[in-house]
Amino acid sequence: MKTQFAVDVLICGAGAAGLTLAIDLARRGIDFRLIEKNHQPFHGSRGKGIQPRSQEVFEDLGILDRLVAVGGVYPTDRRYRDDGSYSDAEFTPPQTPTPAEPYQHPLMVPQFLTEQVMRERLLELGHQPEFGCELIGFEQDAEGVCARLVGKGGEESIRARWLVGADGGRSFVRHALDIGFPGKTLGVRALVADVMLSGLARDAWHRFGEGDMQRQIAICPLAGTDLFQLQGPIPPDVDSDFSAEGLTAIVAERTGRADIQVSSVSWASAYTMNARLADRYRAGRVLLMGDAAHIHPPTGGQGLNTSVQDAYNLGWKLAAVVRGAPEGLLDTYEEERRPVAASVLGLSTKLLGAMKNGDLRRGREVHQLDIGYPQSSLALEHPVRSGVTAGDRAPDAPIRDADGQRLRLFNLFQGTHWTLLGYGVTRGKVKPRPGMHVHVFGPEGEVNDDQGHVQRAYELAIGDWVLVRPDGYIGAMLASEYLEKLEAYLLQVGLQPVMSE
Incomplete structure (x- = not known):
């Protein structure tokens, strides 16, 4: 049945x-x-x-x-000294998109x-x-x-x-x-709370008592809201008061300031780090x-x-x-x-x-941009390469379509499908499959790497094929002479060829 x-x-x-x-x-x-x-x-x-x-x-x-x-x-990282002075720094080092x-x-x-x-x-x-x-x-x-x-x-x-x-x-x-x-339990119990408060500007993530686990507290304006997030270690064996009055007292004790007043608490939690x-x-x-x-x-x-x-x-x-x-x-x-x-x-x-x-x-x-699966059984590569390899995150790149309109590789990848890129290849060497989009760069293709960004990002030679998974990682990188190895791979991931009548 x-x-x-x-x-x-x-x-x-x-x-x-x-x-x-x-x-x-x-x-x-x-x-x-x-x-x-x-x-x-x-x-x-x-x-x-x-x-x-x-x-x-x-x-x-x-x-x-x-x-x-x-x-x-993320706002500026503002660290206060005990005398009330402070220094500002960028939360993450400035980087230009590539x-x-x-x-x-x-x-x-x-x-x-x-x-x-x-x-x-x-x-x-x-x-x-x-x-x-x-x-x-x-x-x-x-x-x-x-x-x-x-x-x-x-x-x-x-x-x-x-x-x-x-x-x-x-x-x-x-x-x-x-x-x-x-x-393991990491020996740190912490407070995190979303609150309304007065006394601090919203242009910085305010940090007090840095390096002192008894006095440390961070107060961060929460983007998209009128709230601040309070964070700080708390004693493991003490019931802390997370009311507005209780949090105001914790803030005053750790900052030495009476002007920072918590007026309401949207959410608060204590947790032990593991x-x-x-x-x-x-x-x-x-x-x-x-x-x-x-x-x-x-x-x-x-x-x-x-x-x-x-x-x-x-x-x-x-x-x-x-x-x-x-x-x-x-x-x-x-x-x-x-x-x-x-x-x-x-x-x-x-x-x-x-x-x-x-x-x-x-x-x-x-940033998690360097996470990849190069040792995965789903990483197929012939010949072995240096640089970007099968299992790595598939880089983005600016390209043009057949009409000269600007696109990104990410536009081609977006959706539920697999993407097969051919670089200077002969079209028609791969059987069409539902769930796989094929794009060819070069004289026989419909997309153009006019600035060479695709070639540089993937270190491609004429005749290379790159298969990109639905989750944006490279499944396979093959020179044309190894293209027959792609067939078994595609069956392994459920991509069946269209059957001719």
């Missing part, structure tokens, strides 16, 4: 990771449900930095312009605004999260997952082909699978992503970004498998993303140590 599935994918958790996956599946026409046990959206600002690589992801998903509109740039890397600075958008924009985009695609709907149990077999939910209408059971746990650091899904979550990584990201037909798979300190602004990019990596693979690609494709999700999380854990922990010593400068390492 054929199994009846209610949905292809059940996503548990409607934070940034769950919303990213939902948007990606929605634009691919995959049937899913997105559930969230909380009764309303998260309304805090814990993750507020959108790194350059995530800006590229959000551009592809169609929301970067909206995030820029509701957010803003043809290959159009975004060079983190964008500040409070998490609640980011997720609001994402929910609006999801609604445009015909879907919305189900708040107040909790996963309370599940069982899986070779074909799918039977999940028990409880929501406003009571308890229900549904059958899904796949279950994705995006349900945070205390993940019910991870616990139910008994997947280990080793790591660095933990799940032993595995997949158990049969259940997958983990975001904080359910890795948690780390907020230093470096890596958390939300890593979670979003987990979902961006998983989305196209899940959709391909639902549509008939080999299930082994899903094994590349953990293969690619778990080492990234391990690296981010190390970076965030290192930056936490720097923060304790009063050094908060951040460089290119937090």
Whole structure:
């Protein structure tokens, strides 16, 4: 008897990771449900930095312009001395956008605004999260997952082909699978709060007591709002007062100033910093992503970004498998993303140590533009190259179309498809496939590398082919004499040729 599935994918958790996956599946026409046990959206600002690589992801998903509109740039970093004087510095070293890397600075958008924009985009695609709907149990077999939910209408059971746990650091899904979550508590308990206050200008991120874990406090104006975010270490064994009066007292004690007055508190939380990584990201037909798979300190602004990019990596693979690609494709999700999380854990922990010593400068390492999957089984390259290689992020470049109109490579990549670029090649050597767009540069092509940016970014020779994955990474780089190796690769990722009648 054929199994009846209610949905292809059940996503548990409607934070940034769950919303990213939902948007990606929605634009691919995959049937899913997105559930969230909380009764309303998260309304805090814990993750507020959108790194350059995530800006590229959000551009592809169609929301970067909206995030820029509701957010803003990071303010000047202002560090106060004990005598009340201060010094100003740029939060990140100034960098000029390049043809290959159009975004060079983190964008500040409070998490609640980011997720609001994402929910609006999801609604445009015909879907919305189900708040107040909790996963309370599940069982899986070779074909799918039977999940028990409880929501406003009571308890229900549904059958899904796949279950994705995006349900945070205390993940019910991870616990139910008994997947280990080793790591360590980092010995720092911290306060974060969104407040209205007076006494400080909004043109700077105000930092007091840098290098002193007893007195340190940072007060940052939240772009797109009238709020400030308070951040600072607090004693591990003391119940702090997070009322307006209590926070005013904490600020006065740490800054030595009585003129900074907190008038209201929008959201406040105390949390202990941890660095933990799940032993595995997949158990049969259940997958983990975001904080359910890795948690780390907020230093470096890596958390939300890593979670979003987990979902961006998983989305196209899940959709391909639902549509008939080999299930082994899903094994590349953990293969690619778990080492990234391990690296981010190390970076965030290192930056936490720097923060304790009063050094908060951040460089290119937090931008996530250098993240890639060169060791992935999905990286195909013949001959072996130097420079940009298979598995790396696919650089952007300005180009022209056949009519001479200016375009970017990112315009060609945007969407749910694969992109195959041929450089000075003979058109027609690759069989057409649904889900793959082919663009040829050169005399037989319809796009023009008139300034040579594509050739320089990818270090291409005449006859080279570059296959770009739906998530903007290079899947394959091949000289024409190795083009036959592309056929098996395309079948592996679910791209079947059009059958002639």
